[in-house]
Amino acid sequence: MSVKEIFDNKFLFFDGAMGTMLQKEGLQVGELPETLNITNPDIIKKIHQQYIEAGADVVTTNTFGANELKYSSSKYSVEEVITAGVKIAKEAAGDKFVALDLGPTGQVMEPTGTLSFEAAYELFKKQVIIGEKAGADLILIETMTDLYEAKAAILAAKENSSLPVFCTMTFQQNGRTLMGTDPKTMVFVLEGLGVDALGINCSLGPKELLPIVEEILKYASIPVMVQPNAGLPRYDGEKTVYDITKEDFSKFIKIMAEKGGTIFGGCCGTNPDFIREVKEVLADLTPLEIEAKKYAAVCSSTETVILGEKVNIIGERINPTGKPKYREELKENSVNYIKTQAVKQKEEGASIIDLNVGLPEINEEEMMIKAIKTVQKVVQLPIDIDSPNPEVLEAGARVYNGKPMINSVNGKEENMKKIFPIVKKYGGCVIALTIDEDGIPSTCEGRVKIAEKIIDTARKYGIDKKDIIIDCLALTVSAQQKEVLETVKAIKIIKEKLGVRTVLGVSNISFGMPQRGILNKTFLAMALQAGLDLPIMNPADEGMKEIIYAFEVLSNVDKDGKDYINKYGVKSSEKGEGKAEKNISKEDSTKKKDLKQIIIDGMEEEAIQATEELLKTTEPMEVVNSYVIPALDTVGxxxxxxxxxxxxLIQSAETVKKSFEVIKKSISSKGEKNIEKGRIVLATVKGDIHDIGKNIVKVLLENYGFDVIDLGKDVPIEKVVETVKENNIKLVGLSALMTTTVTNMKKTIEALRENNLDCKVFVGGAVLNESYAEMIGADFYARDARESVKIAEEIFTQI
Known part of the structure; x- marks a missing residue:
């Protein structure tokens, strides 16, 4: 029986923690756990066997960190470690399943960090190929904090193997991953990419994970997997301990199973006893049938727009048609217009940003990639990737971080043959135009027929109709007046008969006519009444937005008129009941932003220009105190x-860095003392090779103007002490991710104290909390990167 086949009739049980078990077996601090596959395979095999005896259906290979980055200085190759790991697991598993374990790379992905999407893809690709060749039965991508990295791993798995792919992410107590992804967004993106199961592991205990699991189950249409920690860890003075019992652990697992979870295991702190207990508790329980949800959604990495719940505006302004300034920028390979318009349209109320870079004079594929990366740095909204070129659509969908909208496909057989595989592979929603080999039908019935054909063909490619958005095409009333009502009729029939969402480029209707706004508003009202979900329009058009606000009240979408009242009920007399508001909007759209707002928006090039302009009339420290610091406070x-x-947060900090460079240059040219906010030492402690959190802290501190000495990972205690002494350091930041290395964090702090060094120490890491920090003698606990900045500012303000 295959892994997929057992979903329908039973729960699937994974093993528990590997690290916890290895610690009991005497894993040395600083030793790469995966090398034990070669140096001490008997220990690994024994652990696998214990989990099998406890009732696990799947054992996970000891290959979590076996990638080229982490093993660049090891005497063992990734191929040796993974091959040995799979072999050991296969020997222990017998007739059970073996999951190839892929953990995160340990590096921060672009644009926040330096690891590119394709570089991450290549790292995972190598692991996947080795693991499948060695005999793994499935691939488990786990403990992901970055949705973009998870996407790279999933594509590497699906493009280079035929094995089932499971993926779990790790969430913080605020219900989001480190990079801000919420459970709903994770579900839509990972399902779209075609994983066989998804869920959550590590991070928290089962009680704390329960509300996150409930949110996942609300949206998921595939099996949901949960591997919690054995509660929240604490430090007892000598080692990390987990207080939750196997009975309490299994009690919450049962609640998750009763709500629809089907795959269970354990993470940090769990052992075979936990798995045995879970299996016993669920022995008489029958899994709920997995229900196919009907939500249609597009997502960025942090924001999801569910289509059809309300009217969502697609911002139309990043399109070269009729925009000579934008066309010139595209020819110059500039993205300033794109960046500015993305931010403006978000502020004006767009839910989705249409992105079209199509010019025959440029390399559209390269520009689309650049444009997507640019927009995703400055706004969190989902993107509509707009091009008639399949190669451009695929290039954009591949680098996109989230679930994209792909614009577009049509009813031509050749077109569907090219576009649908892209939609399926990258899990996007697709806009479908009601046009085929014979052109645009003049009648409502003709357009409905093409829509049916598109939906039926998409189904053959494995694309559900919930991911299809039909565009009935607005033709110009000046040339094709009789067909305007045919478009409106088609929207209504397609919504009612075919049950799909609809989109329309509304302003097309008025080309060639005077007072276009009157026609646009009236046509929008007609289309909304017929069932239009997604108008493509200028989000700065207050008259059009008035129609939408009013429609949502009158159609009972805006419950109790809350949005309408919020928009028009407060100081409505001051707003001039619409007309004055339109003028205000026009003024705002052309008004130049000050440096503070530019920093908040994360506009790097604009920050350089604005800082240079301010310095012509303003003293450098006045710029810092009146613009830069208030902006950072707002962002924080x-x-x-x-x-x-x-x-x-990091993008705004990067923008500040650009501003500071200009300010420092100005100060230097005047012979004044330069800005020095303070020097900080950062280190991941001896024995710990995980430094992603420390790297993020470094980026943020540097961008807030601090000078960081980064000692790296697995740093000897003596090196920390020596560096602090030689550089007269006043603040030290120590990081640890592994429970086994908290002891070395404590020893490092003790060594700094014993050497009478006048410095403060802050600590952070997944296994730490406030009480840990206090117990090991730290001065501060930084729960996240932002907290580390606040600590630094507090310390250096006092000096």
């Missing part, structure tokens, strides 16, 4: 309020 507040997430 938004981050803590979860209005923005780590990538946006």
């Amino acid at each position: 507040d938004e981050y803590e309020a979860e209005e923005i997430f780590l990538p946006q």
